[in-house]
Amino acid sequence: MKKKRSPKWHRDELILTLNLYFDQNSGSFMSDNPKIIALSKTLNKLPIHPKEVKAESFRNPNGVAMKLSNFTAIDPSKTTKGLESYSKLDEKTFFEFCDRLDELKRISSIIEHSLGEIEILNELNKIEDEDSDIINEAFEGEIVYKLHKSRERNSKLTDSKKKEVLKKTGKLECEICSFDFYKTYGEVGKGFIECHHIKQLSTYQVSQKTKSEDLALVCSNCHRMLHRNRNDMSIKTLKNKINQDK
Structure with missing residues (x-):
């Protein structure tokens, strides 16, 4: 054998x-x-x-x-x-x-x-390899990247962020390109948007708590672009790039 x-x-x-x-x-x-x-x-x-x-x-x-x-x-x-x-x-x-x-x-x-940390390991295993190309390019490696992603997917935290923004603005739109899922897709897109942790992976600490102000609401496309250029792409940088290309 x-x-x-x-x-x-x-x-x-x-x-x-x-x-x-x-x-x-x-x-x-x-x-x-x-x-x-x-x-x-x-x-x-x-x-x-x-x-x-x-x-x-x-x-x-x-x-x-x-x-x-x-x-x-x-x-x-x-x-x-x-x-x-x-x-x-x-x-x-x-x-x-x-x-x-x-x-x-x-x-x-x-x-x-x-x-x-058993709970942390369980969270890592929940993160699918849908972003395998991004994971492979991540300077900090797969585990730190997935730890970061697990915070973005914390339902309690993301729901709280959405409610906060809805109460303040009455809508959920991408902070970068202004895409609104509800406006585009109707009921099926109601309440849908992704959360991006704005702190750089290079500053990640296991013990740090994520606050509402650490999260930004972004559409799926902009979110993926932010992670493809994790070391040098911020919300502001990507937003400026989109505006310059218009």
Whole structure:
């Protein structure tokens, strides 16, 4: 029987492994290193790869040590050779974070913290991969992106925001392009609009509470555009772009 091969490394996995790589107290990159063993256990808990695709050796300590050696090969500051069979994503992730170690550490902390919260994990599993192209491009990785999305989908919070805006303006229209679902589609569109969390993913903190003023009402198209350009696209920027193109 042919052995099952482990799936390709995901960005979130690389972020956690790279964080260990830059840890000055990481120790040697050997499979018996306690920190590597601990990271192996963490990687196996990530809600990314389904169980059926995981081989017996999935992200075991030896595999983690090899990935760290890949980073050694990529690192221009190292004189040791390392394993050169690294992927384009390995290289891309390394150079995106090598000069942003504080951010790397913060994102890693958020990912690790989420694994200890059953409710958070359940929320992550509810987020469908409908935005898979956006998730793959997310600088902070899939888990932080999905944590952000779960806040946007908090029904209690979004309903409260809609009621607040309806009471104030008498309508629910996109804050960017002014699209009104009810005006366009009639009864079927009544009360429908999406909520966008205006705080950047780069400022995300697990413990922070989402307030009404943190949410903006947007149509589906504008919402998707905001997430496609998460690092530099704000409500104001996208609104100005639409107005300029008219």
